[in-house]
Amino acid sequence: MIDSTTTSTTATGTNTTATAPLAQERFTISEVAALTGLSAHTLRWYERIGLMPHVDRTHTGQRRFTRRDLDWLAFVGKLRLTGMAVADMVRYAELVREGSHTHDQRRAILEGTRDDVVARIAELQDALAVLDRKIDHYGTICGGTPS
Amino acid sequence: MIDSTTTSTTATGTNTTATAPLAQERFTISEVAALTGLSAHTLRWYERIGLMPHVDRTHTGQRRFTRRDLDWLAFVGKLRLTGMAVADMVRYAELVREGSHTHDQRRAILEGTRDDVVARIAELQDALAVLDRKIDHYGTICGGTPS
DNA sequence: TACTTGCTTGGAGTGCACTCCAACCTTTTA
DNA sequence: TAAAAGGTTGGAGTGCACTCCAAGCAAGTA
Structure with a gap:
């Protein structure tokens, strides 16, 4: 869905390469935890159970979340507030992955x-x-x- | 929710039957389960954890709930709907038992x-x-x- | 080099609110 | 008298949504 050529530059921390377009910002798991209020544990757990689309990794295997991931997490947060069961959210996420049909x-x-x-x-x-x-x-x- | 003409001849135990005032109607645990939508298990559990005032017993040890117990359970049901934690409801019940102060x-x-x-x-x-x-x-x- | 920080994993543990089990006891019905 | 229906108990089990652990790897700093 996104063009997303992996800019490859840095390894850890807030990279924010001045020349990169904003759409390609990448966030570490602890940054995302701070931004969403979810714990890093919970973020990993969400990924394990299929509630996240595939999260990109650095060459050393660390997660780098995109702004799109943050948008998805914000939406999941709203679903969570509704009291929707996590299993149902996973089902929804699966449908999203399956495509527009x-x-x-x-x-x-x-x-x-x-x-x-x-x-x-x-x-x-x-x-x-x-x-x-x-x-x-x-x-x-x-x-x-x-x- | 609560049908006022239930018991009268609920067989078992100390029930004073037809001449007794309505205020002394007594309900078995399964009657209360049917009236409240809670399971008998849950009613026993509520009593064990201190969420019920003392429930009266027959001479053989079976519970007999009063209309006052039903009123209390109705209120507890509302508290439950609010999302209040059971431990907090127990705390509230303790305060009720402690008296008007x-x-x-x-x-x-x-x-x-x-x-x-x-x-x-x-x-x-x-x-x-x-x-x-x-x-x-x-x-x-x-x-x-x-x- | 040594230390600190931050990340990785599978799997185990936690807290809540029930929910059920096994063994047993009365009372009512056949 | 036998069986069924309904009750009793302490304690164990369940499902959910996290939450944490141990062991280890990679990068930055003194």
Whole structure:
């Protein structure tokens, strides 16, 4: 999908070769951890279980994440916030790797997730109402029923 | 959720039957499981960890839940929906058992939980917006970027 | 050269919230 | 009387999503 001729320059750390286009910035695992809030452990685990597209490596085998990887991780983060199971995210990632003929399945997964989110928001709003009533009760009566 | 005419002749044990006031209805563990949607296993576990007030027993040692127990379980169910950790619910239950002088602490716990719920709703709405944009994208473009 | 920092791996461990098991006991039904 | 239905217990097992470990490699610094 990306042209990405491996610029090959450095080995470790923030390279940021002044002449390289921004689109080819490369990030170490700890940089990505700092940027995403995920641990390096979790990033490696995501890759192992198939939740990341192939992450590029240096000649010594260290990971170098691209901006595209960061975008993907940001999206995965949103899916995670929805409460979607990791296994379902992996399924989604597989569909992405399979190519554009899986668009319908991907949309179906996302729509299912959206429905779950809508339902969850309703649940939370209901629980919030109960909580507010209870808090109000404590605020005004301060000696009511034991519950 | 709770059907008020269940028991009356629940065979076993100390039940005072037809002449007893409604307030003294008693429910077996499987009746409570059916009414709450929790498993009997989970109900026993709740009691073991201190999430239930003492549940009354028949002379043979079987549990008999009261309507008050059902009310408590309904409230616990709401707390569970908020995503509150079980350990925190146990802490709340302990405060209830300690008496009315713990009202302030209880209210504080509930207010903290409410704040969490409000934040969680905001997160979900944010994720929902991302999801909707993505779904819309699949609906209209059907051939875009791999994400 | 020695040390420090940062990365690699497979596999084991953790914490949560259940969920189930085995062995046993009452009560009700056939 | 026998079997079925429903209850009891402590403790072990499950599934999820991480989280950590040990042993080792590569590059930069004093």
